[in-house]
Amino acid sequence: MESFLDIYERACARKGSKDILESLLSEPVSKTQLAMLPDDVWLEEFTRKIFQSGFYWSVINAKWPGFRDVFWDFSVEKLLYMSPEMFEQRAQDERIVRNYKKVQSIAHNCLMIHELALEHGTFSKLVANWPEENIIELWLLLKKQGSRLGGNTGPYALRAVGKDTFILSRDVEAYLRAHEVISGGLHSQKSLRSAQAFFNELRGQSGYSLQKLSQLVAYSVGDNVLGVTS
Known part of the structure; x- marks a missing residue:
């Protein structure tokens, strides 16, 4: 080597x-900074990376204000109460890239973030305190409990928000x-x-x-x- x-x-x-x-x-960014982030930041970045996967990033970024409007600024608290029918309806909104399967991942990842936050105080604290010498286990957790966060999607989202990986x-x-x-x-x-x-x-x-x-x-x-x- x-x-x-x-x-x-x-x-x-x-x-x-x-x-x-x-x-x-x-x-x-520092662990202290990461731990202070609202959990909504993670849902937004997971969603951005999921939609960027297999698509021109510039197109997704140009439409991102529309995504934020359609999905209530990715508020975990609010989206937990959005029904499957509402997500299906939002998937047809012209302000976003219309892909129902990827839209479904928002609901799934919203629930994942919420459930892990209940265990660890906040999702941000879980990520911030995760040992970098075993970062692949965090990748695997996102893949297993999240939706469409396998491969490089989860790691790229972690990197974008500031987790060392x-x-x-x-x-x-x-x-x-x-x-x-x-x-x-x-x-x-x-x-x-x-x-x-x-x-x-x-x-x-x-x-x-x-x-x-x-x-x-x-x-x-x-x-x-x-x-x-x-």
Whole structure:
């Protein structure tokens, strides 16, 4: 396995300098900040990532004000009382991308957030306190108890809100396969455990967050333009 320094030096060379590389890396938000977020934020971001999956992100983002109008700003408290018939009706609203199965995921994920919040105080506290060295278990929880949050959808939503997580992007996957960290299915239990162990090792060597390490690995391989994000 390559060391953190090996990966870091190659990424520096590819991006042009250490300063340029560091300017491209970003940090997650603090656990304190995460714990203070309203749970509605999570439902909104889960929904955004579900609708962005397999669709042009720019189109979804352009329609997002309509989504917020149609689904009451993703208020978990309010949406818990929306009937299946109301969700079906909302799925036909021209202000959103009309996809009934994806709209159904809003009701399911709203209930998931509510039920987990009852156990942990808030859903945000659950996420904030989840140990990063076992972040894949949070991915699996979202996949198991949520709707349409498997694959990279759940992790991308976590990253977007600010939870420290690595991402199995195409460049990261290519690196992990090339260095025989993973084999077989990308999201198999074996591959996820191996990827987690790899990033935990780099974290121990560097003190970097999983987010920065994930970005660093991506910048060390794949297509490259000097000084530009990959």
